[in-house]
Amino acid sequence: MVRAMLTAEELQILSTSLGVAGRAVVFSLPVAILFAWALSRPRFPGQGVLNTIAHLPLVLPPVLVGYMLLLAFGVNGPLGGWLKATFGIQLALTAGGAAFATAVMAFPLMVRAIRLSLEATDGGLFEAAAVLRASPWDRFWSLALPLAWPGVLAGAVVAFAAGLGEFGAVITFASNIEGETQTLPLAINAALNTPGRDEVAFRLAMISLVAAIVGLLAAEGLQRWARRRLEG
């Protein structure tokens, strides 16, 4: 049905967007869980710094985030050069780079949802697990993560939905390359800047809107489902 409704170009753009957002979530989810876990613990030295790092993309202009990524991970950047020389991996100007930039921008949303879920867990349960011989690492896997599962799921879906709309960081770090890094917002921007492509821009905007609404509804639905399962 989607194929019948969309043109080949639109399908290509949607597919790039879904791929970029999907990979962004997969990249950042494990790191977001670790950050959220650390931030939900009782206070420890360096926690404030960790919190600032996690939330920085939320307050910085996306273009600035993209620029900083370019400085660090560009082909001539210290980390980008090392990645290229050691593993042959280039992030700047590639779909992988678009996913990376999207992951960085969606990171605070994910950390926040997971952290709230972890903090809502009854700390007494971890004490109960400790006296049943569960080590801290064991308690993380066997209790913290399963109990925070609805938050993890919601964080991932919200980050995915937000990732579909990421613009500034992606265009700065990965540029707007058709069929490679051109996601929905980049394509809308390109169409708006091309005379006679207003209709294309409008259709892409509608696709973008529907994708965002579906993403948010899915997040809500998944969270309810996970919570119901958790509570039996």
Add this chain to the structure above:
Amino acid sequence: MSLDLRGAVVRRGGFRLSAELSIPTEGITVVFGPSGAGKSMMLSAIAGLHRLAAGSVTFNGRVLEDVDRQQRVAAHERAIGLVFQDARLFPHLTVRGNLHYAEHRRPAARNAPITLEISRLLEFEDLLDRPVKNLSGGERSRVALARAIVSAPELLLLDEPFAALDGRRRRDFARFLKEYGRDMGVPIIVVTHLIDEAAELANHVVAMRAGRVVCSGQPAEIMTRPEFAALLDPRDRGAWVQGAAGYAPGDGVWVRADSVLLASAEPRGISARNVWPGEVAGILREPDGAILVSLDTAKGYILSRITPEALVDLKLEEGGKAWAIVKAHAL
């Protein structure tokens, strides 16, 4: 063999617990005291859930924590089971899942019942596949106890374990605990503020008030002391008696002064199963006007609260003879 707290200090939220104590690691030790005495905090410190601010805890010679020597064994490495007052069952698991959680983490060499055995013993086999949120308070208590036992602890701590149980379950639970401790050789420490539970379970008593240990020792010795009586609500005043009618010879029970009748002559043809002759050791007028009579019997000192009129009618005086009468069902 003992559990020793030497100069142990725990501070939490403005409350200070200070304990100097040696508990024998056999049988059941009851930690008794009013709410806010620091009983639960002491259990948490023994289990390793609260850090000591000073002092040490050793269990059968093994140092669990020593602040001066900067030694500390983490809670999950202490092999000490703790049954919390609020059960703390894992909500994302079924009853079986909760028990398996403990079973899969115990050392292979430790001998203890497995999930199915313990669920039969504690009569909740039919609940095994239920989510824990569907359990009643009493069922949660039994599952929490079972989970702790399945973890094969070397020492079992219970915090107010009877709070959610009704009368019959309470009696079964107490009997089960005694048998488990004896058969498996696991020492048990039970925290309670209920004198009946304390008297029924204790092989050893630790009395606490305001973060300090008031006294500790055998029930027959400790529960007759004035400092122990001072911890009791006036309506709970009474005596610890061993081998009352309806109880095994070694089992203790708390006989409240309010449930003891006195007779000045040997009673005949009455239904009461407990009739203990004795000598009047003391007569005390209480602030509310009631008379507290202490009778020295073969069962120990028995207290009876009577009215001033009854004292006059019975012509009781110190050194005189009297009989204490208690219905078995009143215990």
